[in-house]
Amino acid sequence: MKPVESILPGVFSLMDRLLPFAFAEPAFMKRALLALLLTAPAAAALGVPLVQHRMAFFSDAIGHSAFTGVALGVLLGVSPSWTMVAFGAVVAVAITLVKGRTGLSSDTVIGVFFSTVVALGIAIISREKGLTRNLQSFLYGDPLAVTDPELLWMAALFLLVAAYLAFLYNRILLLGIHEGFARTKGVRAPAVELSFALVVALVVTAAIRTVGILLVTALLVIPAAAARNVARGAVAALWVSVGVAALSGFAGIVVSWYLDTATGATVVLAAAACFAVTALFRAARPSE
Amino acid sequence: MNASDHLHTLEIRNLTVRRGGVEILSGIDADLRCGEVTALVGPNGAGKTTLLLAILGQVPYTGEIRFCRAAEHGRGVPRIGYVPQSLPLDPDAPITVLDFFALSAQRRPVFLGASRRTRESARESLERAGVAHLLQTPLGRLSGGELQRVLFALALRDAPDILLLDEPVSGVDVAGEERFCDFLSKVQRDSRFSLLLVSHDLSVVTRHADQVICLNRRLVCSGATTEVLTPENLAAMYGADAHLFRHSHADGHGHLHDDGGG
Numbered sequence: 001m002k003p004v005e006s007i008l009p010g011v012f013s014l015m016d017r018l019l020p021f022a023f024a025e026p027a028f029m030k031r032a033l034l035a036l037l038l039t040a041p042a043a044a045a046l047g048v049p050l051v052q053h054r055m056a057f058f059s060d061a062i063g064h065s066a067f068t069g070v071a072l073g074v075l076l077g078v079s080p081s082w083t084m085v086a087f088g089a090v091v092a093v094a095i096t097l098v099k100g101r102t103g104l105s106s107d108t109v110i111g112v113f114f115s116t117v118v119a120l121g122i123a124i125i126s127r128e129k130g131l132t133r134n135l136q137s138f139l140y141g142d143p144l145a146v147t148d149p150e151l152l153w154m155a156a157l158f159l160l161v162a163a164y165l166a167f168l169y170n171r172i173l174l175l176g177i178h179e180g181f182a183r184t185k186g187v188r189a190p191a192v193e194l195s196f197a198l199v200v201a202l203v204v205t206a207a208i209r210t211v212g213i214l215l216v217t218a219l220l221v222i223p224a225a226a227a228r229n230v231a232r233g234a235v236a237a238l239w240v241s242v243g244v245a246a247l248s249g250f251a252g253i254v255v256s257w258y259l260d261t262a263t264g265a266t267v268v269l270a271a272a273a274c275f276a277v278t279a280l281f282r283a284a285r286p287s288e
Numbered sequence: 289m290n291a292s293d294h295l296h297t298l299e300i301r302n303l304t305v306r307r308g309g310v311e312i313l314s315g316i317d318a319d320l321r322c323g324e325v326t327a328l329v330g331p332n333g334a335g336k337t338t339l340l341l342a343i344l345g346q347v348p349y350t351g352e353i354r355f356c357r358a359a360e361h362g363r364g365v366p367r368i369g370y371v372p373q374s375l376p377l378d379p380d381a382p383i384t385v386l387d388f389f390a391l392s393a394q395r396r397p398v399f400l401g402a403s404r405r406t407r408e409s410a411r412e413s414l415e416r417a418g419v420a421h422l423l424q425t426p427l428g429r430l431s432g433g434e435l436q437r438v439l440f441a442l443a444l445r446d447a448p449d450i451l452l453l454d455e456p457v458s459g460v461d462v463a464g465e466e467r468f469c470d471f472l473s474k475v476q477r478d479s480r481f482s483l484l485l486v487s488h489d490l491s492v493v494t495r496h497a498d499q500v501i502c503l504n505r506r507l508v509c510s511g512a513t514t515e516v517l518t519p520e521n522l523a524a525m526y527g528a529d530a531h532l533f534r535h536s537h538a539d540g541h542g543h544l545h546d547d548g549g550g
Binding site (some may be wrong): 048052078158165166169170171173177178180181183184185208228229232233234235236237238239 | 327341344346353368369370372375376380382383384386388389391392394395397398399400401423424426427439
């Protein structure tokens, strides 16, 4: 980890030169900005196929499973940041497999898992006094407290998402259009579905550090929804979504610094503002 | 011409598909001949789509589906094209017709744009289907008839030996239906692929199909269209609903009203 970690001071001094403003001065603000510029665009890029596959509820369930993952970490004496990631991945795989085996509708399966894992989390927390304080930063997100190792994990995840989408984006989209047709074009549906669920789980659990369990789905859904308002084709859909996410991440940090509001919530509000603007564009466009 | 003069592209022997302990198809024997149009008819829930899925290898089955080596293809395994009935509704989907072609044509992820080769082959296929102007149209904005032609163009792009069409004229008005069928016959004559066509519409079948396979969970009958579509066979296939069916060889406008549930 050490040689990799030595990259960060260089990045920070570069940011000092690019952003000579008061808000970017403290190191924790630089970390927060980096964390958001890594996780929000990655989440938004995954959000485009996620919305196409109608999986918003799925990402919400993964987000809430993090609650239990954190509780488990504290219970076992392991860093909750990592148990959260591992538990989210397990739940994602479980939902996908159960859905595939039983043929139940996905919202039914997710509904069952969602309540089960949250109940498990509450049960653990109620037994372990003093755990609630730990949970606060996960519920609302705390980008200002992101650590260097977490930042490196986010960077690795960013690269992973980029490589994953470069390799599988076409197949995921084709599967979302028509499964039977996609299969005739050689798409291995179960493998693609499972890998997508897993990558979404990794990004959701990473993004929880920045905007929190309650709001994490917003990072995947709102930019992709905003892109749908203005994009006709697949090229614009992805890049508008990523652009909205980067812009909201940056604007959210700056505004929260000056208004002294919670950073995660401010980022989501900035994304919502982008959605509103694109909705106006859509309304103003003559219908064909 | 004698039946044995025809090369079979596909032979189905004793095909049985079970789902949840129920036999959806039992002991089906059928052949698909080279360069001919075979219609697959039967009431709702007869297992027509299931048979297509079995041919595509997408449902588990017992029995045999043999793809025969047809000399004129010069290939062992035939290419199977599939045209689904329609697409699940997503009117806002930011995916154009060109994107749709690109998804299965190129390695480059579609968010980096369509390659020149994709663009050219898409335009060419759409032109053959008479819908070149739809290249940049989002999928959600296509009418039922336009979507059908796009799906058909996409299937044709890969030069299939066997083309499976699931209810190609559902959701299209009568005029559009006729135009599509005439167009289909023309393309089929030019390209000489074997066409397996699922249809509810017996006027389409009598006019365009060479062979008919009548299905109602088991094989009711199969053979040349003119010999197979008799009142007795139709009664066997549709049961009590058969009286709803007006069939006329003279005007070819027999139409099946089949409201039976799934």
